[in-house]
Structure formats: C-alpha cells, structure tokens
Amino acid sequence: KNRQLPLLSSANLVFLVEMAAQEVASQPSDTLTTLKTESETLKTKLEEERAKLHDVELHQVAEKIEALGQFVMKTRRTLKGHGNKVLCMDWCKDKRRIVSSSQDGKVIVWDAFTTNKEHAVTMPCTWVMACAYAPSGCAVACGGLDNKCSVYPLSLDKNENLAAKKKSVAMHTNYLSACCFTNSDMQILTSSGDGTCALWDVESGQMLQSFHGHAADVLCLDLAPSETGNTFVSGGCDKKACVWDMRTGQCIQSFETHESDINSVRYYPSGDAFASGSDDATCRLYDLRADREVAIYSKESIIFGTSSVDFSLSGRLLFGGYNDYTINVWDVLKGTRVSILFGHENRVSTLRVSPDGTAFCSGSWDHTLRVSGQKYLRLSGVVMKVSHLFCLSPDLGLNVDWNSDVSLFSPQLDSRITRRL
C-alpha cells in the first residue's frame, strides 16, 4: 500500500493561516503566504522522510509465521448494577477487581471474579467519563463533565461513606476524558476536552506538568509500559496521536493518519509501538522507531467507530470495542480479524485486558460490563471437540475440563507432534 501525501483539509488550512498570523504578529500578508507554504512544504518533507525507510509492509514480513485460525470468545462474567451507560472501566493490579463509572453518576468497585459489588460512590455530577484504579489498589480516581478528577481512598469498612474522604485533584476547563495513575498512587495523569493533558500531585492537587499541542479535545491517553519510561501517548478530536515527554512537557512525536476522532490509544506491550481506535472505524498501529503508521485494521463491513482498544499480553492480539455493539479481535501482525464477539446490546464504550492477560472486560451503553475470554481453540480449521476422556501413555496427560476448556499437557513431546493430535 503506497502512502498518500496527506491532503490538507480546509479546516487545516484555516488554522495554518491563523497560526501563521499568530507567529508573525504584524507582518505583511506576503509573509503569511510564505509561512503557509513553508508549513506545507515541511509537512510534505516529513512524510517523505518517513516514507524513505518504508521498504516492506508488516503483514508481508508476517507471511512467514503461521496463521492463527479463528478464536471463539465467550463471556465469563456479566456485571449488572449500573443504571445507565457504562462509560469507563479499569482493572486493579490484583487481576480480579475492577472499577467502572457510568452516566448515572455511580462509580462502582467490583470483584469481577465473584461479581460482587464492593464499593459504590455517587458523584455529584452524573456523567462520569473516566475512572482509574490506583496501583496500590487502595484508591480510585474518577471525573467527567465536572471538569475535575477526584480521588477516593477505598475503605475496608463497608459502612464508611467514601464520598466524605474525596480529594479533588485535577481541574480542567472542559470535561475530563481520561485519567490514569502513574506508577504510584501519588500522581495522576489526565486528559481533557480542553485540549490539554496534565500531570498532578495527588496530595497537594498541584499541577506538576501540562501538555499542550493538541488542536482539539484530547480523548484518551496511555502510559508507556517501561520501568524507565517517562512518556505517554494521547489521542484527540484533531485526529492526532501525540507522544509526550513527561519531564519536559514536550511532544516528542505525532501521527496524523486517522480520518476522524481518536477515541482510544494503547501501547504495544514492548513499548515500541501503540495502537489507536477511531471513529473512522479503523484501528491502526504506529511504531515509534519507524516513526510511522505500520498497520491498519479494518473491514468493509465494519463501518461504526472504535471506542476502545487493548492488546493481549504478547501483543499478538488487538481487541477493539466498537459502536456497533461488537468486539473485534485482530491478528496484529497479519492484519486479519480472528474473532468477533456479539453480546452487548448497545455500544461498547470501554475495553481493557486484565493485568495478567487472562481475560478482557468490556463496558457498554447497555448498562453492563462483561468479562470475556477464550472458549476453545481451532487449529487452522480443525475443531477440537472432546467426546471421550481417554488415557494415553503415562507421560501424556489428557485433561478435560467439562466446563468447555480443553488443555493438553505434553512435557515430553514437542509442539509439532502435539499439534498433530
């Protein structure tokens, strides 16, 4: 696929001129034209530079690895309790608890494993668009149309009124679209409809760093997974995804290939790339080292926007929650779809894979959250069905879990032989 030079839309042209006007204060109009041309030329040059190293497509290189075959996903838990659209959710590091927020103003902490509700807070402003679990598991953060991000310490005492201990941390001038604790309970990163992101000190509420560069609402963000990393990526209504240096506040890299709002961004587990989901009905993979978009995940029959994306632990699978009520699962390397999960009765608004990758949770406008995972594996068209429990040699164990999971243990045999079984 040859890369097309991005065409400047009329909206872009308008603000190139406005920006040029700002940069040139009171200079004559022919300088404005020069600046406009300079900006366009630079943009073209940048795309040319990026294209020079584009010697092959990702899916071409991936032809040498085996195809995945179809996956079948199954919902394992359904969490009911919200009275309106679920807007956001996050996993606790303990791999079983989650926090979810809804348009009914409620923020609920669940033990998703047992489906029990453990805590519930009613926010003063009903549209709670963002929520996050603290790394310690002892607090949650949330916010939305109130333009704020507040932190609630979770008490072991069920009778204690959580709202009383609420701490207001972040203040924006438009809605809070996403929030995320950094590697500690003491700092929160937020993104807002006011076009900025910011890093806050939880204890004092002080803003430690602000990030300016998006031309419109910022809708999502994700922290880089590295221990040494000091970067995060954000996506916005300006169709741009930006990578930021948390220390300096600078935008290190930016990517603008989507055709509409970017609703979700998520780093590839190695930290070298990230995926984005957009209202243009595609998911895309951007590599930071190649400095370009390296894959598009789309289908003619998928016309509704992607609201949220996340990777499986190895990065081989990309899960996308869509506005057509489905979850599509993509083979990241080959670019093909390997599964489609129906079940939600309205838009999927949020989706996260659990911290150990054993399942994924989706929240929807149908008021529910669902924890789903694999049902069984098909190897390139051969369906594994277990009809008998049989014994082979003592070295081979064939274990059948009648709850629809089939596992094969074979320590002595290598994988090739196992597959032939």
Add this chain to the structure above:
Amino acid sequence: MAQPSSCAQSSNGVADESPNMLVYRKMEDIIARMQDEKNGIPIRTVKSFLSKIPSVFSGSDIVQWMQKNLNIEDQVEALHLGTLMAAHGYFFPISDHVLTLKEDGTFYRFQTPYFWPSNCWEPENTDYAVYLCKRTMQNKARLELADYEAESLARLQRAFARKWEFIFMQAEAQAKVDKKRDKIERKILDSQERAFWDVHRPVPGCVNTTEADIKKSSRMKQPHKTRKIQHCQEQLDRHRLKMSKVAESLLSFAEQYLEYDPFFTTPEPSNPWISDDVTSWELEACKEAGQQRVKRWAFCFDEVMKDPVGREQFLKFLESEFSSENLRFWLAVQELKKRPIREVPTRVQEIWEEFLAPGAPSAINVDSRSYDKTTQNIKDPGRYAFQDAQEHIYKLMKSDSYSRFIRSSAYQELLQAKKKKSKNLF
C-alpha cells in the same frame, strides 16, 4: 410536521462532520448501492389478498445482497449489520415497530431520504403528539396505536393539556392532506413516517440509536492554534529505523511472549476465569518464582526490573559482587519520583548524601557530566534532579552487571529449580 434542525456549522462555514455523520454517510453509501437498478436489491410489489403491498423486498434478499456485495462471509455478521441499519431507520419491516432484520420472508421497505438521520432530526414531543393524534383520526386497522403508543399519547395529552387544541388542529390538517394522496403513495408514506418515529421514539426496550456520545456533544467549537512549523522541523531530524527491522522486532517480541499470553498458552495451573480456581493468582503473588517467570528475566533488563522478585534476586547478586549501590540508587530515585511533591526536597537531599556527596557511604560512579548536572539540580531539587545520573547508572547495569547476572550460577540455579510441566495449547 417536524422540521430537521440545521447541522452545526463551524465559523468558516464548513459543515461540522461529527462522528455520527461519518457513519451515516457510510450507511447511505450502502443504501445507494442497495437501491442500484442493476446490482441492487430487487424491489417489487406483492399481491396480498385484495390489496397490494408496494415497494418491498424480503429480509433474506437483504442478507444475501450484503454477503455478496460487502465481503461478509458470516451470515450472523450480515444480520447484525443489517439490524443496525434498520435500527438507524434506513430500511424497516413494514409490519413491526421493532427495527431488526430477520433472514426470512418478512417484508422491508426503504426509508425516504427526507427522513434519514443525517438530516439531524431532533423532533420535539409536540411533533410526536401531533403524529399520534393524527393516527387516531385514521380509522384503519393497520394504523391502530400499539400499547406503548397509546400510553405515550395519554402522557402527552396530560403534558400538553393547555395547548391540546392547537395540536389537534395540526393533526387534523395533516390528516386532511394525507387523505388527498393516492392510496399506494399513502401506504408507503405512512409506513415511512411510522418508521421515522420508531427511530426517534423507539419501542420501550429497544436501543435509541439517536443517542449521542456526551463527549462528542461537549467538544470544543474553536480549534486551538498549534506550533506546526516548529514541531515539523524538530521531527525531521529524528533517527528512524527501517520498516523491515521494525517488523522483525515486532514479530520476535510477539513470538517470545506467546508462551506467557493466556490467549495462547494456558496459565499454570489454569485460567481462573475458566476454571474458577484462583491458584495461579496466588502463585504469582508469592515470593517464589517458577521457572517460566525466571526465564523471562533473561529476555531483557527491563523484565528483571519490572518483577519485584527479579529485582530482589538481582540485588542479592549485586551484593555478592559488592556493587549493590548502583541498583539501590536507581530504586531510590524511582521511589523519589513516586512521592508527593512535598516530600521531594528532603528525599533528594537524603539520596544525595547517601550516594553522591563527597564521602557518601554508598558512593556510585557516574560520569563527570552527569555529576556536574546533578550538583546543579540539587540546588533546586525536583523529581528529576537525578535523571541524568539515573540514566547513566541504568545503562551501566544493563550493559555490565545484568549480563553477568544472567550468566551467574545463582540465576542458572533458579532457572533449573522447578521443572514444571509446560503446557502448550496449539
């Protein structure tokens, strides 16, 4: 009749292409193809008892067309997309208020473009009242109000009690106009009008597809100005990798971690969500690391540093080499960055005293440039005071101590220790 509201226009006169509009246009493209004379869905008039049913096609016609023309392999997928298009009102079942697609002989009709959702309809309750009222004036069995419609009408009559006369008059006027129309035309228009209201006032329990995402409704009207020229210039000089190299790297990462990915390899002893057994979570939390976990530390330095048990083992190893101050410094600086801002100045001083000050008890070796910078930084202590020193130490540990750790007997022992049965799902 309800009037379409004008779509939001931004200041320079360009129509605001809201995300919903994108989807509407895509659905409308599909509709246009469905209505194509040559390759579209065959529309026909069906004879039924004494009357004719004009301008219809069947559910299975739609599904077959979609599978053939939209590259959809699976029938379930075609039904799902078709149901969504019906739910948005682009075509509708002629005998049902519930807008779904069934793959059988049920008849469907196309909606007229006048009623398309892309016209940004936001019909008022008064419009709905007029419509329901008009329906009661038409004595046709097929136009009788459904239960939920009758309830709505009753509710609206109470709400608009004072202006009901006005509503009644409008309904009468519309009914009069309708009567003058040709019978076939009336049938079609009535059904289309009903389908319009099925979208905007759906049957209780059905999804209201006109609901908007609150974030999109609250978006900024005026875009920010950004520093495009400067940003582009900075990005031009960046060092980039060739795509072939990048692709290989992505492939090898995925391959290496496939055995840790529960979607490919069952966790030991089981996936808790499937087996209802939390043993694997309990194992993960305990201090003893199994072979699979230990193996990961050899993948890259970051893996050792990410895992608390890995860090512990690495620290032990460094202590045996009498070079643990490097790791302790690195950990202390990480910890510093996690503290509340109030505690930072004190902590910075403590770290300086312990690791860098002249005569420090755990003196670390940093290059002179980093040392000078750090000396400057601590005068105005912030969370990143030790950034340069920390990066230098990290590189040192990575290139030097880490490779020795992986080759060390201590690590090799851990690797051999517990030979668990390895499970591989194909």
